[in-house]
Amino acid sequence: MTALDLTFACLDYDRTRALQDGRVRPEGIALNFLPLPVEETFFRQLKHHEFDVAEMSLSSYVLTLDRPDPPFVAIPVFPSRYFRHQSIYVNTGSGVTRPEDLAGKRVGVPEYQITAGVWQRGMLADEYGVDPFSVRYFTGGVETPGRSEKIALDLPDGVSVRPIGPSETLSAMLADGSLDAVMSASVPSSFGRSPQVKRLFDDPKAAERDYYARTGIFPIMHTVVVRRELLDRHPWVARSLTKAFEESLRIAYDDLRYRSALKVMLPWLDDHVAETVSALGEDWWTYGLEPNRHVLEVFLRYSFEQGLAKKQRRPEELFAASAGSAYTI
Known part of the structure; x- marks a missing residue:
């Protein structure tokens, strides 16, 4: 054959x-x-x-x-x-010190539909009571301007998703305070370079181990x-x-x-x-x-x-x- x-x-x-x-x-x-x-x-x-x-x-x-x-x-x-606890970054001036504080905030995501974002929003809802519909999402490239959704979305009323400007990036907007947080599979370059950018979870490994122990989810x-x-x-x-x-x-x-x-x-x-x-x-x-x-x-x-x-x-x-x-x- x-x-x-x-x-x-x-x-x-x-x-x-x-x-x-x-x-x-x-x-x-x-x-x-x-x-x-x-x-x-x-x-x-x-x-x-x-x-x-x-x-x-x-x-x-x-x-x-x-x-x-x-x-x-x-x-x-x-x-x-x-595990995606480690992939949530916040601006230190945003007032976000706990996961619960993300409700109502401006959060950057490369695309609303990416798998990492689905897991992060779901985890934040189940574990910390953050209603995904309460967050204002902004989409675009983490480092390179111009990224758009690969799949056309038909979202229900109540979901707030807007693209950032054609010359803007999520990493820079997080550093300058235009965004309160970024949820990204890749590490924003402003993390480690800007004192204004830190991880949401101070010890993400411990948070992820605890999450798995309780949920069985990898x-x-x-x-x-x-x-x-x-x-x-x-x-x-x-x-x-x-x-x-x-x-x-x-x-x-x-x-x-x-x-x-x-x-x-x-x-x-x-x-x-x-x-x-x-x-x-x-x-x-x-x-x-x-x-x-x-x-x-x-x-x-x-x-x-x-x-x-x-x-x-x-x-x-x-x-x-x-x-x-x-x-x-």
């Missing part, structure tokens, strides 16, 4: 590297791995459907399902996860999507890819635990892995629907409550049925 040639765009992660270098080959597939920055991948896939398989923002993917003819189907693979940022027309023709591709991603993940776990030499440039890697296992458990990074059901349910609730998704979906609605079950460490 001739292998099916597929393009796959994704950031160069440790958990996908075995797919990139050929140590893992999906059954029946010749995978052309394109290591691209996440924002480039998202833009090109959402606008032009350029790749057969692509890493995709979980939020953006969920919103594509509201289209009359959704272009993608996901498989239960999550190449990016991230937020999912990205999933992997396949062009729907491709899966319609070749439904077996979903399971073949899922198995390959599982194996590549297992190799990454093994590399982190290898001790004859350091495969990662962290001199106290053993301590870091032990600390992570203590806080999150042995299988802290899992693929598959069932191990991640609770995390996905919470995210889907947030997307709907924040006026993004038009319906509150169930996790089963996100993934190709032919993907099957996934390996858990």
